Amino acid sequence: MADFPPDLFSPGASGEPPTGAEAAELLARTAIIVVNYDSAELLASNLAEVARRSPEARVVVVDNYSSPGARESIRALAQARGWALECPESNTGFGGGMNLGAARAIADGAEILVLLNPDAVIERDSLVALARHAQTDPLVLVGPVIRDSSGAIVSDGHVVCLADGSMRSRRSRRPIPPGGTAPWLSGACLALSASLYQRVGGFDARYFLYWEDVDFSARVLAAGGSLVLERRAAAVHDEGATHGSSAGQVEKSDTYYYYNARNRLLYAGLHMDAQGRRRWRATAPGAAREIVLRGGRRQLLRSPRPVATALRATLDGLRLARRAARGLLPSQDEPILR
Numbered sequence: 232m233a234d235f236p237p238d239l240f241s242p243g244a245s246g247e248p249p250t251g252a253e254a255a256e257l258l259a260r261t262a263i264i265v266v267n268y269d270s271a272e273l274l275a276s277n278l279a280e281v282a283r284r285s286p287e288a289r290v291v292v293v294d295n296y297s298s299p300g301a302r303e304s305i306r307a308l309a310q311a312r313g314w315a316l317e318c319p320e321s322n323t324g325f326g327g328g329m330n331l332g333a334a335r336a337i338a339d340g341a342e343i344l345v346l347l348n349p350d351a352v353i354e355r356d357s358l359v360a361l362a363r364h365a366q367t368d369p370l371v372l373v374g375p376v377i378r379d380s381s382g383a384i385v386s387d388g389h390v391v392c393l394a395d396g397s398m399r400s401r402r403s404r405r406p407i408p409p410g411g412t413a414p415w416l417s418g419a420c421l422a423l424s425a426s427l428y429q430r431v432g433g434f435d436a437r438y439f440l441y442w443e444d445v446d447f448s449a450r451v452l453a454a455g456g457s458l459v460l461e462r463r464a465a466a467v468h469d470e471g472a473t474h475g476s477s478a479g480q481v482e483k484s485d486t487y488y489y490y491n492a493r494n495r496l497l498y499a500g501l502h503m504d505a506q507g508r509r510r511w512r513a514t515a516p517g518a519a520r521e522i523v524l525r526g527g528r529r530q531l532l533r534s535p536r537p538v539a540t541a542l543r544a545t546l547d548g549l550r551l552a553r554r555a556a557r558g559l560l561p562s563q564d565e566p567i568l569r
Contacts, residue, residue: 248360248463258287261343261362262336265290266328269297270349271304277352279312284355288345290314291336293328296321315339324566325418326434326443333433337425342366344428348419350469351377357464361422369424370456372448374416375464385468386417388460391445393507395514396495397521410510413502416458418444420466423451430454432563435501439566440486442494449502482526488537489544489569492519496548497567500555508552519545 249257263285265278274292282290292314294305302318309316317331333344343362347353353361357375364373377386388401394410421444431450434443448458495518499511519541523531530537551567554560561567 248356248363250359254355254359255287257343257359257362257366258285260341260366261288261345261358262332262339262341263288263290263345263347263358264293264329264332264336265347265349266293266295266325266332267305267349268295268322269301271301271308273349274305275308277349278314278347281347281353281358282312282314285358288358289336289339289341291317291332291339293317293319293323293332293335295319295323295328322566324436324439324443325441326438326447327436327564327566330433330436330564333425333428337429342425344423344425346418346421347466348468351419351466352468353420353464353466357466360461360464361420364459364461365422365424365427368457368459369426371459372416372421372423372427372451372456373459373461373464374421375461375466377417377419377466377468379469380467386419387462388414388416388458390414391498393503394510396499396511396518397514410507413445413449414452414458415445415448416460417468418447419468427451427454427456431456435563436565437560437563437567438490438494438497439568440490440494442491442498446498446501482530482537485536485540488523488526488540491522492541492544493548493551496545496552497555500552500560505556508556512549512552515545515549 263281265274267274292305292309294302294316296302296319306316315335317335319331323331329346336344343365345358345361361373361375364371376384379385390399390401390412392399392408392412394408399405399407431454435446438446451458496511496515499508503511523537523541526537
């Protein structure tokens with residue numbers, strides 16, 4: 232896999248993004264797709280604001296099943312807002328949900344897809360800039376600069392180090408281990424043509440949560456596409472609002488620890504050669520430790536559960552990596568749960 236091309240962090244498409252009638256016409260061919268899991272309140276604030284600013288764009292919500300009450304809440308919200316709603320009978324995960332939403336949007340005539348997290352917000356001008364770039368180059372996967380609500384940059388392009396599976400921001404000063412890197416764009420906000428989504432085959436639902444965007448970026452490149460950071464576009468994403476702990480705490484959920492540690496190894500099984508898989512296996516304990524420590528050290532004084540979760544995830548990931556290397560995994564459309 233190649234590093235980012237030299238122009239990845241260029242301003243993006245030439246010329247200024249369209250405004251007025253041209254922008255409205257572009258948004259009319261755009262669908263905003265959000266995968267929801269018991270987050271109706273987030274959608275009522277975040278997605279409703281995005282839709283208010285860009286009323287020409289259609290909105291597709293996929294409600295991964297959590298409870299009868301949550302399902303009724305999202306049904307009422309979607310009906311009141313005029314959003315298309317897909318209601319699978321189970322939790323299909325992020326990738327599986329996005330695939331359902333993309334299929335609905337494409338069937339309804341959308342030519343440009345904007346994939347957005349429930350806890351993310353994007354202004355109209357930024358949405359237009361992303362949609363314009365996806366329209367201009369149907370083989371590009373484009374992402375905005377992502378900031379948190381304080382204005383700090385949380386994502387403007389990442390790489391995964393092929394030697395050990397560690398992650399770097401493009402701005403990181405940490406040395407890259409020998410072996411090169413593979414680029415990826417955050418799934419918190421992405422835009423692409425419907426034709427590219429179909430060409431790539433959508434997301435790999437087996438990941439269920441986390442690492443799907445790393446995998447999707449790799450498969451876009453393998454399909455002849457490219458990754459571009461559109462610097463004129465920005466989205467606000469307070470990371471962890473859907474899978475973190477209570478407000479004011481830095482520790483993450485067991486879901487976060489499990490799928491981050493497990494899916495790192497699943498990715499290795501699907502994308503790395505035998506030598507690469509051995510390197511990633513050897514570095515798995517250190518990677519699991521790093522993932523747990525993203526939630527801080529104090530959590531470990533209260534409970535050993537994060538460590539136990541990461542250990543189980545690592546063992547499950549090693550098993551999945553072996554199965555992936557032998558071609559024994561279920562189909563790409565079937566989520567692999569804990």
